[in-house]
Amino acid sequence: MSRPDLKFFRELRVSDPALKADASTSAYTFVDRKGKRSEIALHWKFPVPLYAEADPVMRNHARLHHAIPSLNYGLFCDRVVLEGPLAREDAEYLRAMQRVTAREQYLTRFVRDEPHLLIKPEYHVSPEDFETEAVDDLAEIVVEEERVEGPPRKVDPRRYAVLSSGGKESLLTYGLLRELKRDVSPVYVNESGRHWYTALLAHRLHERTDPRTRRVWSSVDRLYVAANRLLPCVRPDFQRVAADVYPIQLFTFNSYQLAVAGLCLHEGMGTMLMGNEFDEGPWPEVKGVRHWHAIYDQSQEFDLVLNAFFARKPWGGLRQTSLLRTMSSLLIEDLLATRYPDLLAAQTSCHATHMEEGQPVPCGRCSKCLGVLLFLLAGGHDPARLRYKKGDVEKLGARVATTHVKVDQAEAEHAMWLAQGKGWRFEGSLNGFAPREHAEVQKVRFHPEMSRRDAMPAELAGSLYPIFLTRAKGVMEKRGEAWVPAEP
Numbered sequence: 001m002s003r004p005d006l007k008f009f010r011e012l013r014v015s016d017p018a019l020k021a022d023a024s025t026s027a028y029t030f031v032d033r034k035g036k037r038s039e040i041a042l043h044w045k046f047p048v049p050l051y052a053e054a055d056p057v058m059r060n061h062a063r064l065h066h067a068i069p070s071l072n073y074g075l076f077c078d079r080v081v082l083e084g085p086l087a088r089e090d091a092e093y094l095r096a097m098q099r100v101t102a103r104e105q106y107l108t109r110f111v112r113d114e115p116h117l118l119i120k121p122e123y124h125v126s127p128e129d130f131e132t133e134a135v136d137d138l139a140e141i142v143v144e145e146e147r148v149e150g151p152p153r154k155v156d157p158r159r160y161a162v163l164s165s166g167g168k169e170s171l172l173t174y175g176l177l178r179e180l181k182r183d184v185s186p187v188y189v190n191e192s193g194r195h196w197y198t199a200l201l202a203h204r205l206h207e208r209t210d211p212r213t214r215r216v217w218s219s220v221d222r223l224y225v226a227a228n229r230l231l232p233c234v235r236p237d238f239q240r241v242a243a244d245v246y247p248i249q250l251f252t253f254n255s256y257q258l259a260v261a262g263l264c265l266h267e268g269m270g271t272m273l274m275g276n277e278f279d280e281g282p283w284p285e286v287k288g289v290r291h292w293h294a295i296y297d298q299s300q301e302f303d304l305v306l307n308a309f310f311a312r313k314p315w316g317g318l319r320q321t322s323l324l325r326t327m328s329s330l331l332i333e334d335l336l337a338t339r340y341p342d343l344l345a346a347q348t349s350c351h352a353t354h355m356e357e358g359q360p361v362p363c364g365r366c367s368k369c370l371g372v373l374l375f376l377l378a379g380g381h382d383p384a385r386l387r388y389k390k391g392d393v394e395k396l397g398a399r400v401a402t403t404h405v406k407v408d409q410a411e412a413e414h415a416m417w418l419a420q421g422k423g424w425r426f427e428g429s430l431n432g433f434a435p436r437e438h439a440e441v442q443k444v445r446f447h448p449e450m451s452r453r454d455a456m457p458a459e460l461a462g463s464l465y466p467i468f469l470t471r472a473k474g475v476m477e478k479r480g481e482a483w484v485p486a487e488p
Contacts, residue, residue, distance in 0.1 A: 003134050004110070004123045008032060008232055009077040012139070016084030017066045019059070021049035026066040028223060030077075030230055040226045042066060045217040050262050057150040057314055061265065064090050065258040069223055072249045074098040075105055076231060077139040085146035089312040095141055096305070100296055101251040103135045107291040109248065110233075118247040123233040127286050135289060152314040155270035158459060160184045161214075161260055162273045165195075166202035166348045166360075168336050168372070169275025173323050174206075175340035180463050185212040187263060189256040193221030197353040197360045202346040216259045224249040244351035244367050244406070245294070253297040257306070257320065264318055271457060274298070276322035277329050279450055280408035300325060300450055323464060325451035326444045327472070328411050333375035335471045337385075347386055364392025367406040370399055374407070378418035401427040410438040440476050440483045444468050447478040461488070 010031045017026040028040045044065065051058055063084040070080050071094065086094075107130075109116050115124040125134075160177055164170040164186040177184040186206045190196045206213040224246070228234045234247045246252075253274075260272055276298050283292050292299055303320055310318050324332055337344050349372045350362035362369050369388070373396050376383045383393050405412055409431070416426055416435040426435060444465065446453055456464065465488035469475075477486035 012077045013081045017062045019051040021052040022046045024062045043219040060148045068255045071098045074102045074138040079140040082143040085144040093309045106135045108294045153265045153316040155316040157270035159269040160271045161269045166199035171343040172336045187214045189216045191221040198348040205346040272320040274322045328441045330375045334379040337381040371407045374415040378415040397426045414438040414441040442473045444472045444475045
């Protein structure tokens with residue numbers, strides 16, 4: 001079987017962004033094989049005047065920022081032309097991330113045992129027919145290189161920006177730093193999609209209680225939706241299909257990260273914090289080609305790559321990390337619920353959040369809701385505190401049997417085991433999970449690939465690990481194939 005032809009476009013052209021003091025706009029122009037041009041605007045709006053001065057460092061930031069979404073289309077174009085010049089390190093970073101993104105897309109959207117829900121069946125490739133060179137058939141990135149002149153930015157590593165979404169991880173991260181009385185700003189990105197519903201309650205709380213709260217607006221989600229309509233491999237009714245994944249766009253967090261990086265450079269914040277928790281791994285391979293289950297931009301490896309890139313920029317040592325890489329989602333939910341009840345009440349973790357009487361309400365049925373309900377019941381917490389309806393809680397056992405639960409197996413099984421001990425029953429699992437104890441899930445875990453010790457900023461470790469251990473039942477470290485007791 002020959003591999004499907006995915007080269008739908010001769011070219012994707014990204015214009016040099018036009019700047020206002022607090023905003024930037026570029027045009028994404030797709031040119032198909034017949035020469036038809038389709039233009040999509042990309043807007044970003046900031047709460048501060050990032051570009052008020054003719055600063056070459058911030059001009060470079062805008063160009064790099066606007067180029068990031070293009071990395072999702074390397075499989076589908078002959079070339080990607082970036083009209084504004086970029087530094088050499090920018091071009092190297094973009095090419096490296098395009099390669100990673102294409103691998104993730106090809107191996108999770110096209111190479112599968114069964115066709116993907118959002119991709120037309122004629123583009124399906126069985127693992128046996130996968131040709132490894134297909135992931136290297138990428139668009140040429142055409143960019144003029146420039147040397148960015150200008151004084152390096154000055155940032156303070158002890159001033160923190162939390163990329164906030166309304167989920168448990170970012171709320172806990174903020175709560176921990178608030179308790180430690182650190183200089184912390186919750187920063188939200190409204191990308192013009194329904195995801196803003198999940199952030200709305202938490203943003204309202206932070207806007208009301210913390211003057212350091214920031215919100216960035218963007219049309220990036222509209223760009224992705226419009227591009228999906230242009231891609232012949234995507235089902236034309238993709239927006240009406242009940243799915244908790246995207247059709248194509250997988251490298252999305254970096255747009256938000258660079259938006260927040262701009263705020264950090266403007267306001268002097270030196271540490272960006274993501275809410276990335278412990279991921280079990282290992283990452284799968286198809287004929288020796290590895291991928292990250294489409295979450296590379298949430299992995300520890302990506303943090304290392306991104307920080308190495310930041311270090312080459314005149315950005316004053318700006319860094320990104322997560323405080324929660326050693327913690328399971330189960331522990332994170334439990335610690336948030338017991339230590340910061342005001343923040344728990346603002347949590348919304350759902351792929352299909354909707355509004356009722358002006359308030360965001362979780363659907364109670366999607367894979368994300370099922371995981372959160374499992375964690376709440378396992379910890380003995382009332383789901384009504386997160387606006388879950390009684391009927392949805394009662395149906396959890398039956399829904400776990402018919403819905404894919406996107407939680408690490410050990411974590412899901414341990415949560416089911418804990419919940420079963422509190423009287424909840426499960427009618428099997430679509431994943432094949434069963435209530436079973438995995439003691440390591442309730443412990444702080446160090447792992448060389450998922451949760452390195454040096455991921456935690458040194459100035460916070462001595463204060464945070466004792467807080468973690470108020471709920472965690474010890475510390476473990478992965479050595480070889482075994483988990484062994486360890487110290488923080």
